[in-house]
Amino acid sequence: MELEQLQNRNDDITEDTIISTTNHRVIDMPDSNKLLQQRPLSFVLNFSNITYAVKPRRRKFSFSSRTANLSEQVEKIILNDISGEAYDGELLALLGASGSGKTTLLDALANRIERGSLKGTVTLNGQFVDSKLSKAITGYVMQDDLLHPMLTVEETLGFAAEFRLPRTLSELKKKARVRALIDQLGLRNAANTIIGDVAHRGVSGGERRRVSVGVDVIHEPILLFLDEPTSGLDSTSAFMVVKALKSIARSGSIVVMSVHQPSYRIVGLLDRLIFLCGGKMVYSGPPRDLPRFCSAFGHPIPENANRVEFFLDLISELESSSVEYLSEKSGSGSESGQVPPPLKEAVNGGINTMNIRGYANPFWVEIWVLSKRTMINSRRTPELFTTRLFTLLVTGLILATIYWRLDNSAKGIQERMSFFAFAVSTAFLSSCQSLPLLLQERHIFTRETAYNSYRRSSYALSHAITTLPLLFVLSLAFSIVTFWSVGLAGGLSGFLFYFLILFGSFWAGDSLVVFLSGLVPDVLIGYTVVVAVSAYFLLLSGFFITRNRIPYYWIWFHYLSLIKYPYEAVMRSEFEDPARCFMKGVEIFEETPFSAASAAAKTGMLGNMSVAAGVNVTSSTCLTTGLDVLKQQGITELSKWQCLVVLVAWGFFYGILFYVTLVLGRKNKRK
Numbered sequence: 237m238e239l240e241q242l243q244n245r246n247d248d249i250t251e252d253t254i255i256s257t258t259n260h261r262v263i264d265m266p267d268s269n270k271l272l273q274q275r276p277l278s279f280v281l282n283f284s285n286i287t288y289a290v291k292p293r294r295r296k297f298s299f300s301s302r303t304a305n306l307s308e309q310v311e312k313i314i315l316n317d318i319s320g321e322a323y324d325g326e327l328l329a330l331l332g333a334s335g336s337g338k339t340t341l342l343d344a345l346a347n348r349i350e351r352g353s354l355k356g357t358v359t360l361n362g363q364f365v366d367s368k369l370s371k372a373i374t375g376y377v378m379q380d381d382l383l384h385p386m387l388t389v390e391e392t393l394g395f396a397a398e399f400r401l402p403r404t405l406s407e408l409k410k411k412a413r414v415r416a417l418i419d420q421l422g423l424r425n426a427a428n429t430i431i432g433d434v435a436h437r438g439v440s441g442g443e444r445r446r447v448s449v450g451v452d453v454i455h456e457p458i459l460l461f462l463d464e465p466t467s468g469l470d471s472t473s474a475f476m477v478v479k480a481l482k483s484i485a486r487s488g489s490i491v492v493m494s495v496h497q498p499s500y501r502i503v504g505l506l507d508r509l510i511f512l513c514g515g516k517m518v519y520s521g522p523p524r525d526l527p528r529f530c531s532a533f534g535h536p537i538p539e540n541a542n543r544v545e546f547f548l549d550l551i552s553e554l555e556s557s558s559v560e561y562l563s564e565k566s567g568s569g570s571e572s573g574q575v576p577p578p579l580k581e582a583v584n585g586g587i588n589t590m591n592i593r594g595y596a597n598p599f600w601v602e603i604w605v606l607s608k609r610t611m612i613n614s615r616r617t618p619e620l621f622t623t624r625l626f627t628l629l630v631t632g633l634i635l636a637t638i639y640w641r642l643d644n645s646a647k648g649i650q651e652r653m654s655f656f657a658f659a660v661s662t663a664f665l666s667s668c669q670s671l672p673l674l675l676q677e678r679h680i681f682t683r684e685t686a687y688n689s690y691r692r693s694s695y696a697l698s699h700a701i702t703t704l705p706l707l708f709v710l711s712l713a714f715s716i717v718t719f720w721s722v723g724l725a726g727g728l729s730g731f732l733f734y735f736l737i738l739f740g741s742f743w744a745g746d747s748l749v750v751f752l753s754g755l756v757p758d759v760l761i762g763y764t765v766v767v768a769v770s771a772y773f774l775l776l777s778g779f780f781i782t783r784n785r786i787p788y789y790w791i792w793f794h795y796l797s798l799i800k801y802p803y804e805a806v807m808r809s810e811f812e813d814p815a816r817c818f819m820k821g822v823e824i825f826e827e828t829p830f831s832a833a834s835a836a837a838k839t840g841m842l843g844n845m846s847v848a849a850g851v852n853v854t855s856s857t858c859l860t861t862g863l864d865v866l867k868q869q870g871i872t873e874l875s876k877w878q879c880l881v882v883l884v885a886w887g888f889f890y891g892i893l894f895y896v897t898l899v900l901g902r903k904n905k906r907k
Contacts, residue, residue: 320513422446499542
């Protein structure tokens with residue numbers, strides 16, 4: 237079996253057994269092993285017998301013996317007994333076809349797979365690295381560029397420095413580190429350019445990728461892992477990215493990256509290669525030895541061919557021919573001939589280990605930095621806030637013209653109730669507009685908190701702090717447009733309470749949307765959930781059906797409704813004055829067949845009704861007060877101030893739930 241022989245030869249081949257080839261021209265590149273021997277080693281990452289398998293999901297129900305057997309499938313092996321090493325100062329590339337296990341091996345080395353699921357050992361300088369130290373000395377660059385689009389390159393790296401560099405470093409040293417990194421990554425000409433997105437033109441794709449690298453190397457990590465950093469880039473941009481990684485490696489880091497199909501120029505920058513096929517390692521060594529290795533195996537590389545592409549095609553063909561290989565690969569030891577110093581001695585004094593115990597900054601500094609970044613983003617995307625404000629103003633003007641100067645009549649009661657229900661619902665539904673931005677920030681949050689850039693509580697609190705001023709403006713604008721135009725009661729004190737209730741409604745609605753943003757997978761589902769929940773809240777708020785008429789099996793949802801409390805609060809504020817009358821004497825005949833009768837006829841009928849009922853009712857007698865309206869609507873449990881307190885408490889409750897979703901959410905680790 238050729239592929240099995242290939243794996244065995246990778247360990248057994250020596251300089252004496254290598255067959256030289258004359259028809260393949262090998263470009264002379266520095267021997268990484270000789271370079272290792274010429275300089276002292278600081279760090280060596282060893283991994284041995286790495287094995288990772290996943291169990292297929294079991295089907296709960298089956299309707300045939302064939303589908304029933306699917307639940308009895310054996311584990312699928314993703315990585316099978318892989319061993320090797322990586323040295324500081326070197327650029328190690330993991331190569332293989334799609335599904336060969338490159339990203340899985342990268343995650344295993346980066347401590348992104350749960351230890352209980354992973355077999356084998358990963359050590360740094362011969363010692364296991366605990367989780368706290370790993371977060372301090374490791375950087376991981378994801379395949380997608382998760383960056384704030386409205387920040388400039390320098391600002392992006394500057395905020396990364398604020399989060400990752402210890403507070404003991406002065407601001408001048410942090411800025412110097414950012415400037416030095418910009419030069420190292422070749423981003424000087426783009427330093428003041430925003431990152432950009434689909435709607436805003438910014439840096440190029442290659443520059444954006446280098447910024448992503450810079451964010452994760454700002455703290456000078458000992459270990460740097462990158463998941464296909466050249467994917468989606470043109471050849472020139474990809475070469476510039478790998479060239480920057482080469483510079484980072486030469487500065488003393490262990491750089492390990494997965495690559496799908498590197499160009500000829502990129503291969504010239506790589507120090508060590510590991511080829512994977514079907515979860516097994518088929519080659520480990522420097523690129524210069526690959527042609528002689530293939531010749532020894534009986535498949536010499538043609539002249540002027542890209543050695544890496546040729547070998548990738550070779551192992552793909554062997555795999556596609558359904559050749560099974562079960563040979564075990566012996567672990568390879570250090571090839572440098574040097575013994576690295578103890579881990580504690582090697583990491584002592586580095587920037588990356590100044591704050592191993594936890595976070596680089598105290599709680600309040602994190603809140604300040606996060607709030608500052610959020611305000612910069614908001615200032616550079618004013619259309620997000622102005623669109624929401626404009627929508628509310630238009631809605632308020634429409635409501636003002638529809639419910640202009642409501643009178644104190646039975647018809648006015650119903651119109652006031654419908655206005656209150658719609659106004660409060662508007663406050664909740666307008667919070668949906670922040671959902672896309674929240675989901676975008678969630679991915680950035682996941683990347684940043686994976687290595688303790690800041691606390692989850694800091695993020696949750698800073699979001700609330702930066703949101704409150706915007707909600708204040710929205711509430712005030714909507715209150716000014718609608719309160720006096722609709723003709724609500726209470727004067728200045730009534731306006732202030734109306735504003736507070738709307739402010740609380742915006743606060744509770746925004747907190748609910750923020751909480752749901754931590755649960756929903758995308759914007760479409762998020763909109764669907766928010767609109768559905770708001771509709772249920774409105775249905776059982778007490779407007780369409782009073783509390784006394786709600787079935788007992790749904791009454792619990794009535795008390796969960798966020799619209800119930802602001803609706804009852806504004807109803808109490810409007811109708812709790814006992815001296816205010818909404819129906820007098822003959823007004824009882826309005827909206828009835830007797831409404832067209834003369835005033836004298838109405839007075840006569842009213843007198844007859846009074847005699848029959850045994851009460852004295854005149855045309856000026858008040859038949860319906862505001863308190864009567866509240867009783868009819870079942871609004872008798874809480875005062876208006878109690879409703880406000882409960883509403884604000886719901887906002888805090890959903891804020892706490894949002895924090896819980898952040899804590900229990902994605903851990904950036906496979907199970």
